[in-house]
Amino acid sequence: MSMKHVILAGLVTLTASAVALAGPAGGTVSGKVTYEGTPAKMKPIDMSKEPSCAKMYTTPPVVQTVETGSGNSLEDVVVYISAGAPDEGAPSTAAVFTQKGCRYIPHVLAFQVNQELKIVNEDQTSHNIHPLPKLNREWNKSQPPGTPPISEKYDKAEFIPVKCNVHPWMHGNFAVMKNSHYAITGDGGAFSLANLPPGKYTVTAWQESYGDQSQDVTITGSETKTVNFVFKAKPY
Amino acid sequence: MRRLQITKIVLILAIAFALPFAAYGQQMESHEGKWTGHSEAGRQLYYRYCWGCHGARGNGDGENAPYLNILPRNFVVASFKCRSTPTGTLPLDQDLFSTLGRGINFTNMPSWAALTDQQRADLVAFIKTFSPRWKTEKPGDPIQIPAEPALTVASIKHGGELFQKLECWKCHGQEGRGDGPSASTLTDSNDQPIRPYNFTSDNRSKCGKTNQDVYKIFMTGLDGTPMPSFADVIKPEDAWDLVHFLRTLQYNNKSPELTLWLSTKEGAEIVNAKKVQNTYTGSGVKP
Numbered sequence: 001m002s003m004k005h006v007i008l009a010g011l012v013t014l015t016a017s018a019v020a021l022a023g024p025a026g027g028t029v030s031g032k033v034t035y036e037g038t039p040a041k042m043k044p045i046d047m048s049k050e051p052s053c054a055k056m057y058t059t060p061p062v063v064q065t066v067e068t069g070s071g072n073s074l075e076d077v078v079v080y081i082s083a084g085a086p087d088e089g090a091p092s093t094a095a096v097f098t099q100k101g102c103r104y105i106p107h108v109l110a111f112q113v114n115q116e117l118k119i120v121n122e123d124q125t126s127h128n129i130h131p132l133p134k135l136n137r138e139w140n141k142s143q144p145p146g147t148p149p150i151s152e153k154y155d156k157a158e159f160i161p162v163k164c165n166v167h168p169w170m171h172g173n174f175a176v177m178k179n180s181h182y183a184i185t186g187d188g189g190a191f192s193l194a195n196l197p198p199g200k201y202t203v204t205a206w207q208e209s210y211g212d213q214s215q216d217v218t219i220t221g222s223e224t225k226t227v228n229f230v231f232k233a234k235p236y
Numbered sequence: 237m238r239r240l241q242i243t244k245i246v247l248i249l250a251i252a253f254a255l256p257f258a259a260y261g262q263q264m265e266s267h268e269g270k271w272t273g274h275s276e277a278g279r280q281l282y283y284r285y286c287w288g289c290h291g292a293r294g295n296g297d298g299e300n301a302p303y304l305n306i307l308p309r310n311f312v313v314a315s316f317k318c319r320s321t322p323t324g325t326l327p328l329d330q331d332l333f334s335t336l337g338r339g340i341n342f343t344n345m346p347s348w349a350a351l352t353d354q355q356r357a358d359l360v361a362f363i364k365t366f367s368p369r370w371k372t373e374k375p376g377d378p379i380q381i382p383a384e385p386a387l388t389v390a391s392i393k394h395g396g397e398l399f400q401k402l403e404c405w406k407c408h409g410q411e412g413r414g415d416g417p418s419a420s421t422l423t424d425s426n427d428q429p430i431r432p433y434n435f436t437s438d439n440r441s442k443c444g445k446t447n448q449d450v451y452k453i454f455m456t457g458l459d460g461t462p463m464p465s466f467a468d469v470i471k472p473e474d475a476w477d478l479v480h481f482l483r484t485l486q487y488n489n490k491s492p493e494l495t496l497w498l499s500t501k502e503g504a505e506i507v508n509a510k511k512v513q514n515t516y517t518g519s520g521v522k523p
Contacts (some may be wrong), residue, residue: 049417126403128464132425138315139324140457142464144402150468165462166406168421 027219030192031226033077033185033205037233039066045103045169052124053102053167063169064107065209066233073189074231076108077207078159078175080182081193082214084201088179090115094151097162097172099127099143104162104172108208110184112177113157119143119150126166131174133160140165159206173208205229264370266329266360271353273329278362281355289344294366306343307426314367315425315459318443323457323465325376326369332360334444341440342431379455381448382472387480392497395481398474402466407432411510412485425460432462435482436510439489450479 042062047054054060067075095111097104100122111117119129126144135156143150154160154176164170175182183191193203196219206212210231217225266273283292289308291297296310309316318335319327336356339347348356364370385391399405407422409415412435424430439445443453455475457465470478483493487507497503 126406128462130462130464137324138313138425138459139322140459140462140464141323142402142457142466142469144469147469165422165464166403166418168418 026195026197027222028192028194028224029196029201029203029217029219029227030190030224031079031228033074033079033189033191033207033229033231034072035068035074035210035231035233036072038235039068039233040236042066047102047167047169050102050125050167056101061101061103063171064103065171066207067107069187069189071188073185073187074207074210075185075187075189076106077185077189077191077205077229078108078110078182079185079191079193079203079205079229080110080175080177081179081196082202082204084199085179085181085196088112090153091180094118096120096149097174099123099129099164099170102127102164102167102170104170106172106184108173108175108184110175110177110182112180114153114155117152117154117174119152121145121147127164127170128166129162130165131160131162133158136160136176159208161208175206203227205231207231209234262365262371264361264364266333266357266364268330268333268353268357268360271357273354273357273359273361275358275361275365277355278358278360281351281359282362285348285351286359294363300344304344305428306424306430307428308344309460311363311366314369317458317460318452319376319456319459320378320452321376321456322379322467323459326373328375328378329357329360332363333357336360338444340442341438342433342442379452379467380472381451381455382476384447384479385473385476387492387496389496389500389503391477391480392484392493392503393481394474395477395479398470398478399481402469407462408435412436412482422462424462430461435485436487439486439491447476447479447483450482451475454478 042065044060044062047060064076069075090112094116095109096118097109098120102123102125121127121143124145126142128140128142129150130140132138133154135158136154141150154174157176157178160174160176162172162174181193181196183193185191198219198221200216200218202214202216204212204214213229213231215227217227219225264275287298289298289300289304290311291301294311296308298308301308314326316327316331317340319331321327321331333356336348336359339345405416406418407416409419414432414434416432419432422430422432433441441450441453442458443449453463455465455467455470457463480493483491484497484503484507487494487510494507498507
């Protein structure tokens with residue numbers, strides 16, 4: 001391949017991506033994530049060892065490894081395009097992960113590869129943020145009350161459990177995504193992935209206790225395709 | 237034309253010979269002072285001394301591993317406890333070299349001081365062949381340690397305030413016995429229970445016994461354990477105060493810090509009160 005060809009190929013790619021960016025909004029994949037069976041009862045958290053947090057609750061909060069909502073819906077499930085969409089550069093906004101009342105808000109935080117992750121401590125106690133990645137680098141930082149946010153990023157896509165060693169009940173998740181086509185289910189388990197250019201996609205739903213499920217979907221124009229996920233609940 | 241064919245044959249032969257070596261081909265070097273370690277020499281040593289615990293592939297699954305209560309390091313992950321570099325980064329060659337010589341107290345990692353410096357340097361080079369991280373990343377920039385200021389009572393007291401403020405006691409306990417409220421719940425990154433350091437047990441922490449070593453421990457964190465890095469939250473001058481205070485918790489070790497602390501009325505009372513309660517967990521026995 002001569003130099004000319006390389007340049008030409010580059011130009012073609014550039015124009016193609018420009019067209020894709022400027023083109024119509026594309027299709028949407030939306031649906032619901034639900035469970036069948038009986039999920040384990042989520043136990044209340046005993047925060048008596050950390051009075052500054054315990055006093056923030058009238059009734060103790062429950063663990064969040066499975067969060068159910070109305071109509072057998074599952075919340076905090078990450079639904080994302082796992083195949084078919086190109087990798088994307090990181091957006092300039094930061095994803096914010098807050099420690100409040102000795103819990104992580106949100107419980108599941110999704111952001112993109114190399115996107116800034118900002119970790120904030122709003123509590124009156126010291127936390128240590130200890131994410132446990134398998135593919136990315138593992139670090140562990142202390143964050144006493146009143147200290148500035150910690151800024152970090154991850155360079156590989158991965159689901160990363162997060163814990164605080166000082167407060168063993170604290171548990172959260174980072175979902176590091178390859179592209180911007182992701183959603184986290186809220187009340188009712190609904191999600192929507194918009195702006196998908198025509199193509200074949202694999203849609204994956206990930207729940208921290210139940211694992212993941214995938215379905216293929218083809219988008220041809222600006223239609224909305226429905227994809228629902230049903231997880232089998234584990235009783236324990 | 238003929239020449240071209242010969243060149244082709246030579247090339248093919250060269251590739252054919254190189255292939256089996258390519259699998260081993262991740263040659264690494266290590267540099268420590270005047271020694272340069274070579275991974276090929278380190279390989280021989282590794283498969284004699286190290287693989288029983290760290291495993292044939294360096295992933296910590298050697299045949300002795302199931303019997304150890306702090307699992308052997310997984311060199312494929314390349315996350316190391318004792319570093320002079322920030323949390324999450326690769327250590328310096330010198331860090332691995334000194335870990336080999338020192339061993340890791342409270343774990344099954346013995347001191348390899350019986351090997352020569354050259355042999356330890358060779359081993360460091362070989363350990364680095366297990367993880368691709370050593371090819372794609374550089375070790376972190378070592379943390380800067382300012383010169384240790386003069387030891388004063390004020391410095392010890394300020395260190396004690398930091399111990400409270402930063403909540404070191406949540407794990408290490410108010411008297412540094414490793415019995416804080418969170419101590420019993422701690423697990424390392426292999427999901428194995430792990431104990432916080434008991435200052436009263438010994439003067440050797442996991443990563444060395446000099447004041448600089450102690451400084452590095454809380455400023456870099458011990459990766460793979462619950463001990464986090466405080467580099468972003470402790471100022472360097474405050475860090476030395478904390479080191480001075482931590483020394484007074486090691487009351488079985490006659491350090492200059494402890495001697496000075498004992499010479500004050502307040503310090504003597506605190507230290508002597510601890511001795512009365514000298515049980516392993518520090519609880520239960522009251523004067």
